[in-house]
Amino acid sequence: MTSDIFAEWLKRQGHLVFKTKSSYWYSQAARTFQAFPYHRVIEPDNNEINEFLKEHNGVALRYSTPLSAKYGKISYHVLFTQSTYSIEGLPKKARHDVRNGFKKAGVEPISFERLAVEGWELRLDTLIRQGRVRAETQSAWVKQCRSAQDLPGFETWGALVEGKLVAALIAFSGDDCCSILYQQSATDYLRFGINNVLTLAFTNEVLKRSDVSQIFYGLHSLDAPDSVDEYKFRMRYTASPVRQRVVFNPRLSPLFNPLTYSALNAVHKLLPGNPTFAKAEGMLRFSLQGKKPLAEQDWPLGLLEQKESILKQY
The missing domain is CATH 3.40.630.30 (Gcn5-related N-acetyltransferase (GNAT))
Incomplete structure (x- = not known):
């Protein structure tokens, strides 16, 4: 399977790789996990997520899920189809x-x-x-x-x-x-x-x-500026709307709230070049935003032209 080949590449770099019913996952910094292949849109249930985080002592995980899902930050994949x-x-x-x-x-x-x-x-x-x-x-x-x-x-x-x-x-x-x-x-x-x-x-x-049948040019980033994707859109790649969901370990989730985010964001602004704080700010922002209705979320620039039509459907 091609996913196994990609998993081998990640393992060679020192990442931990696991497989659940819905996806493969690999470890990033601070015991956070990212689903792959990146272009897949999945819907793991809460039991699968919580059991995975508990078993592997994970702090959080991140994955792409459909617009029809109940939770998740409005986001996109950059595609050419x-x-x-x-x-x-x-x-x-x-x-x-x-x-x-x-x-x-x-x-x-x-x-x-x-x-x-x-x-x-x-x-x-x-x-x-x-x-x-x-x-x-x-x-x-x-x-x-x-x-x-x-x-x-x-x-x-x-x-x-x-x-x-x-x-x-x-x-x-x-x-x-x-x-x-x-x-x-x-x-x-x-x-x-x-x-x-x-x-x-x-x-x-x-x-x-x-x-x-398609070329995937990246996920909407947690911490990179919008200009990263503006170039891709000028080259006629398109923003395919999805939700990105960030879920924290239930044992730790009470620690990750709007007050925590305000403090973390303040530190991030003081230390804008620090990658740890940049990723942490992005993870918590996506998690908190993803709990709101789509209409109340902050929309990325790449989806503003589609916002009205998306909200009519969801």
Whole structure:
């Protein structure tokens, strides 16, 4: 099964991986768990959730669930589900960036070893632009790349300018979906449209594959700025609405309330570059928001155009 391959990649990086009736889960920081494959929308019942958290001494878990579910923060998956993709279908600025990029850069598959060695500089540039410079480390990056190099379904593509790697992505294909897991680029080359070229070329490559029906370009992030996904929307990927549910261990849930959130948010604002507080703030915010009716929640920018039609249905 392709999920087992993805699980092996996570295990090689040191994550704990478990399987329940509805999903696979892997450990993140502070005994929190994320469901995977990321593109799946699941509905585990409370017994499954609570038993899992109790058995594995988990603090919280996070998963995507349908809009029809009773609880969950209004959110989205970034997807491409069309059968064709061309420069002509992009907005004016994106078309300009792509044409400019193809004059400068070529796109091709690269090895994971090359990405491990040359890609960290690109990753660090990307994290700096996102204000998340402390969120990842070079050692974790190298392990992440090398853990994938002999596993089927994983691939990495790069944009190169005169042989220099200036942008790259990591992707995994399985269950009729290709997931772009990471994309990073050199800040000094952004003006040449290198991200746009990489996205366009890779998307068109994937669309040639008969076993893939959708391309998943990421979950609505807990802590990254909206600008991370604005680029993807300009490249004609779309926000597919879901709920993201964060559930805390019942034994700890009384500790996670609006008062706790106010204090945590204050600390997060004082220490905006601290990844632990950023993730914790996001987890608690999603959890508290997810208990409100959809109409009373804070909606992400990527779904504002769909808000009225969604609320009419739910």
